[in-house]
Amino acid sequence: MKHPVELRHASRLVNHGPTVLVSTRHGERRNVMAAAWSMPVEFTPPRIAVVIDKSTYTRELVLASGMLALNLPCAALADVTYTVGTLSGRDDGAADKFERFGIDHFDGPELGLPLVAGCVAWMECKVLREPHVEAAYDTFFVEVVSAQADTRVFANGRWAFTDQNAALHTLHHLGAGAFARAGAVVQATVLTTKD
Amino acid sequence: MKHPVELRHASRLVNHGPTVLVSTRHGERRNVMAAAWSMPVEFTPPRIAVVIDKSTYTRELVLASGMLALNLPCAALADVTYTVGTLSGRDDGAADKFERFGIDHFDGPELGLPLVAGCVAWMECKVLREPHVEAAYDTFFVEVVSAQADTRVFANGRWAFTDQNAALHTLHHLGAGAFARAGAVVQATVLTTKD
Numbered sequence: 396m397k398h399p400v401e402l403r404h405a406s407r408l409v410n411h412g413p414t415v416l417v418s419t420r421h422g423e424r425r426n427v428m429a430a431a432w433s434m435p436v437e438f439t440p441p442r443i444a445v446v447i448d449k450s451t452y453t454r455e456l457v458l459a460s461g462m463l464a465l466n467l468p469c470a471a472l473a474d475v476t477y478t479v480g481t482l483s484g485r486d487d488g489a490a491d492k493f494e495r496f497g498i499d500h501f502d503g504p505e506l507g508l509p510l511v512a513g514c515v516a517w518m519e520c521k522v523l524r525e526p527h528v529e530a531a532y533d534t535f536f537v538e539v540v541s542a543q544a545d546t547r548v549f550a551n552g553r554w555a556f557t558d559q560n561a562a563l564h565t566l567h568h569l570g571a572g573a574f575a576r577a578g579a580v581v582q583a584t585v586l587t588t589k590d
Numbered sequence: 591m592k593h594p595v596e597l598r599h600a601s602r603l604v605n606h607g608p609t610v611l612v613s614t615r616h617g618e619r620r621n622v623m624a625a626a627w628s629m630p631v632e633f634t635p636p637r638i639a640v641v642i643d644k645s646t647y648t649r650e651l652v653l654a655s656g657m658l659a660l661n662l663p664c665a666a667l668a669d670v671t672y673t674v675g676t677l678s679g680r681d682d683g684a685a686d687k688f689e690r691f692g693i694d695h696f697d698g699p700e701l702g703l704p705l706v707a708g709c710v711a712w713m714e715c716k717v718l719r720e721p722h723v724e725a726a727y728d729t730f731f732v733e734v735v736s737a738q739a740d741t742r743v744f745a746n747g748r749w750a751f752t753d754q755n756a757a758l759h760t761l762h763h764l765g766a767g768a769f770a771r772a773g774a775v776v777q778a779t780v781l782t783t784k785d
Contacts, residue, residue: 410626411762411770412607431605434629436641436727446631470776477778495783528723532631532731534639554764567606567772569749575606577762578773581665583672588690
């Protein structure tokens with residue numbers, strides 16, 4: 396089900412504004428947090444912006460390692476998503492969030508970052524350091540170096556959300572643990588000029 | 591139906607990654623385009639990042655005026671959204687996109703920007719100039735100075751998407767005019783630690 400996505404299609408994975416899980420590793424330390432705030436900024440090369448608050452353990456690991464992974468959770472992972480978005484990975488002495496919550500993961504193909512099993516897409520990214528916007532807006536720009544997706548719901552460079560694969564639909568955080576599921580697809584057509 | 595939204599809740603309007611319409615005015619010139627790529631960067635003050643390509647007429651008007659409005663189209667406006675995202679407002683001699691496509695609009699309360707009728711939320715914003723990231727990533731940071739929403743679908747600082755108001759659900763662009771509608775709401779709960 397997991398299949399590589401061409402890098403020129405990577406930005407499409409987050410084109411529709413899903414909540415992502417940001418996973419990180421630096422040496423022995425690793426973490427995973429939810430981030431509702433991300434967006435593509437370029438298709439080629441595939442570049443994405445993501446907001447990572449100054450208070451987070453994730454930010455510490457991103458700055459130390461210069462890399463992060465974006466995992467796209469689906470409806471089936473709503474509780475995991477909310478949980479890792481609510482609790483910090485910096486708790487003294489506690490096991491990391493992967494262990495504490497029994498979150499299965501596998502290694503990314505390019506950077507070896509921990510990718511969350513059960514998600515529907517995964518991207519490993521290198522940080523394009525921009526200290527001013529990191530400080531002023533908590534915004535990190537990254538470039539995607541590997542991309543994969545679950546072929547049951549993303550194929551040929553396109554998401555394919557249907558009533559039959561609802562548990563695999565991406566999540567869009569409304570607040571306080573309520574997520575809109577990417578649902579019914581509307582196909583628009585270009586209007587003709589009124590004249 | 592249109593009601594002011596407290597500025598501390600403004601970022602929630604785009605927390606779930608909807609496609610937006612960016613409307614602009616500078617003197618007699620005005621325009622509206624679709625932008626799939628935006629995200630909040632701060633709740634207080636309410637700040638948002640939005641990607642506006644160098645080739646667009648909108649960017650010219652944003653740089654000239656220092657302001658822009660973000661309108662949130664709903665499923666009923668899918669064709670309008672796709673249309674203004676596909677065609678440029680810079681066509682020589684043509685009427686502007688509001689006139690060409692019969693797009694109703696009204697003036698924003700703070701900045702007098704043209705807001706698109708039939709949308710479900712509207713924000714007027716001032717640009718926080720960041721020439722480097724504008725050039726390198728086409729990314730504009732803005733601060734919201736007025737916010738309104740349609741009370742049928744956003745009330746008390748929360749989106750309320752139900753099966754009964756499907757035509758008012760926000761749009762999330764998958765590519766090539768296919769939009770996922772923000773659909774079924776999943777309420778997550780925090781997991782307990784495995785130990």
